[in-house]
Amino acid sequence: MPNPDRDELVLLPLGGAGEIGMNFNAYGYGPPDDKKWIVVDCGVLFGRETSTPGVDLIMPDIRFLAERRENVLAIVLTHAHEDHIGAVAHLWPMLRCPVYATPFTATLIEGKLEEAGLLERVRVKRVALGGKLALGPFAIEYVSITHSIPEPNALAIRTGLGTVVHTGDWKLDPDPLLGEVTNANALAKLGDEGVLALVCDSTNALVSGESGSEASVRDSLTALIGTLKGRVAVTAFASNVARLDTVAKAARKHGREIALVGRAMQKMVQAARDNGYLKDFPRTLDEVDAAQLPPSRVLYLCTGSQGEPRAALSRIAAGDHPHVSLGPGDAVIFSSRIIPGNELGIYELHNKLAALGVEILSADDHFVHVSGHPAREELAQMYRWTRPQIAVPVHGELRHMSEHARLARSLQVPQAVVISNGQMLRLAPGRAEIIDETPSGRVHLDGRVLVEEGAGFARARRALGMAGMIAVTLVLDGKGRAAADPTILIEGIPEPVHAAVRTAVDEALSRHNPKRTDDDDLKESVRRAARRAAADAWGKKPVTRVEVVRL
Ligand SMILES: [Zn+2]
Numbered sequence: 001m002p003n004p005d006r007d008e009l010v011l012l013p014l015g016g017a018g019e020i021g022m023n024f025n026a027y028g029y030g031p032p033d034d035k036k037w038i039v040v041d042c043g044v045l046f047g048r049e050t051s052t053p054g055v056d057l058i059m060p061d062i063r064f065l066a067e068r069r070e071n072v073l074a075i076v077l078t079h080a081h082e083d084h085i086g087a088v089a090h091l092w093p094m095l096r097c098p099v100y101a102t103p104f105t106a107t108l109i110e111g112k113l114e115e116a117g118l119l120e121r122v123r124v125k126r127v128a129l130g131g132k133l134a135l136g137p138f139a140i141e142y143v144s145i146t147h148s149i150p151e152p153n154a155l156a157i158r159t160g161l162g163t164v165v166h167t168g169d170w171k172l173d174p175d176p177l178l179g180e181v182t183n184a185n186a187l188a189k190l191g192d193e194g195v196l197a198l199v200c201d202s203t204n205a206l207v208s209g210e211s212g213s214e215a216s217v218r219d220s221l222t223a224l225i226g227t228l229k230g231r232v233a234v235t236a237f238a239s240n241v242a243r244l245d246t247v248a249k250a251a252r253k254h255g256r257e258i259a260l261v262g263r264a265m266q267k268m269v270q271a272a273r274d275n276g277y278l279k280d281f282p283r284t285l286d287e288v289d290a291a292q293l294p295p296s297r298v299l300y301l302c303t304g305s306q307g308e309p310r311a312a313l314s315r316i317a318a319g320d321h322p323h324v325s326l327g328p329g330d331a332v333i334f335s336s337r338i339i340p341g342n343e344l345g346i347y348e349l350h351n352k353l354a355a356l357g358v359e360i361l362s363a364d365d366h367f368v369h370v371s372g373h374p375a376r377e378e379l380a381q382m383y384r385w386t387r388p389q390i391a392v393p394v395h396g397e398l399r400h401m402s403e404h405a406r407l408a409r410s411l412q413v414p415q416a417v418v419i420s421n422g423q424m425l426r427l428a429p430g431r432a433e434i435i436d437e438t439p440s441g442r443v444h445l446d447g448r449v450l451v452e453e454g455a456g457f458a459r460a461r462r463a464l465g466m467a468g469m470i471a472v473t474l475v476l477d478g479k480g481r482a483a484a485d486p487t488i489l490i491e492g493i494p495e496p497v498h499a500a501v502r503t504a505v506d507e508a509l510s511r512h513n514p515k516r517t518d519d520d521d522l523k524e525s526v527r528r529a530a531r532r533a534a535a536d537a538w539g540k541k542p543v544t545r546v547e548v549v550r551l
């Protein structure tokens, strides 16, 4: 039963408020101790080889909601980017609620659930474009918007205490080439009705002007491909289906056959076709047939724009792709931006391609990409349409979110609040205010196992990676005296350091007096001696472990 005296409406971001990735926003409505919750988006962040070795995916810690999962009504998805849906198959078992998405997003989610063996258990409910949902105290309306993937949506979330407009990822593209244009009428109508809070994409809050249209990229990319004579490979985000279509049409215009290289490309084109997009996408060749064509008749559309080592383009550049090779006279077009953090990998890929004699064309010197996120003029337009009482920037690092908040205040939004993951923001009643700090953080998908970031496995592996490892086994008799030479296992440490370590272990053992010290003291003194010896001889401190075996 609604209880207007006690009910409150809160926003709790558990991911995405502080990073571009791992989006996870929970909205709660009801009395303070018994709210109903919906989750908007459930995404991942990608691990990095340098900071989190061996961790492919990073997800939000959602224990706060998992403990209340009977009150979690649904996961509602805005669009199919990995930073919005990539964690569903991993975190759903903690929530076990229905999942709502528009058809294209639902298709991709179902593919992931199938891989995870969960398709039978999870109900993915398809919402029509512009469709409505009633979930307990929340009435949700999907509002079509433009971005860089089919079927992006903003959500109007109506409650007894006011309406929240949650933008999802968006830009204002007057000619997105594929799918709907932004439903400006619906957004303006929401503004007329009264919007309590706008929870909005901050990715490009530092970028002035407008993001530009997919249609303008089509013209420029088509002209550029027309100037090339040899083999052409274009790499782009597979999820940017309009871009794939542009490349395919440009290929056809210039007499080239197209081949999709990389599993993600094929999967995405298939998902788009299954949902009625790409109706006139040309027939594609397989890689083997494409390799038979003269260089001027072929175009490869490849995965790997971010330099991902296992993706198609990296394998082509390394010369170990089974069917595709590039060389002098050929060109690669990077029709994408560099995601911050990927610079090194991408430039390494450029260097490998350059070594093959391949020409590299990128957004640095050609108009081959536009962003899918709103620059400041577009943000301003969104504020003019919706006229919210409260601005809550999300989907950004702190620097993006604080600048976004400044922009909102300059546009006369009465209140703009920057919050971080785990902070519960009461949107109503009263002024917006942080009323609680919930447990939050990150969880790593480490191989096949979910582990808390704080458990430190990735950190331990990084330490091993930096300075190797020394493992010492000491064999003692019943009286605690050395009964054999110690066994010393050394991994990842240069040979000249080994002798110093061995000497230090022997000396520490010879100083050992079993009458005065116990095994733990001995282990610690040997450990320190070995580590110090390595540090003195080498300048680095290896991970050092000592075990005692008693005869
Ligand atoms: Zn997105």
Ligand SMILES: [Zn+2]
Residues within 6 Å of the ligand: 021, 023, 081, 083, 084, 169, 395
């Ligand atoms: Zn996103």
